[in-house]
């Protein structure tokens with residue numbers, strides 16, 4: 001008899017809880033902006049916060065509400081700005097100039113204790129390493145968001161400037177750049193061709 005009562009009691013409690021949750025879900029539902037959803041789909045989803053918002057969704061909602069410009073997502077670059085402009089049917093603007101220098105987080109391996117806190121904080125999985133092993137940053141993935149800097153208990157992460165890639169060089173001799181990009185055949189690769197005029 002007691003068992004039947006307990007079952008009935010649990011059934012009543014769970015039924016009431018379910019009804020309350022259903023009521024709350026129906027009447028307190030937050031309507032999502034369809035425009036914000038489409039804007040958000042364009043963003044890189046790294047949740048790095050470089051736009052000044054907590055994440056991509058929050059930035060998309062601000063854009064949909066008209067309170068944020070379309071050029072705030074640094075990792076997205078010009079391609080993202082152009083797509084946002086096309087979706088909003090507004091003239092494209094120039095992506096934020098982050099300078100010609102590319103930066104990347106760097107770990108001093110003689111100080112790393114392998115705790116893994118930096119890797120957990122990186123939104124783009126740019127930090128590699130195992131438990132109690134020296135960690136390292138994959139520069140090709142790092143967006144320079146700096147989120148990992150303050151997570152390290154030994155303070156061994158710092159930002160450093162990367163050497164420019166060949167395609168980023170500001171060539172003094174445009175002919176050589178054109179040759180590298182396949183726009184012309186080199187006459188010769190002799191060093192004489194690299195001398196400035198008049199030298």
Ligand code: SF4
Pocket residue numbers: 043044045046047048049050051052053054055056057059072073074075076
């Ligand atoms: S900067 Fe770009 S990728 Fe980072 S949170 Fe903002 S919208 Fe997302």
Ligand code: SF4
Pocket residue numbers: 104105121122123124125126127137141142143144145146147148149
């Ligand atoms: S700065 Fe740090 S957290 Fe940000 S992308 Fe680079 S490694 Fe990851």
Ligand code: SF4
Pocket residue numbers: 107111112113114115116117118119129135151152153154155156157
């Ligand atoms: S938080 Fe610092 S000590 Fe810990 S794994 Fe990362 S770099 Fe190494």
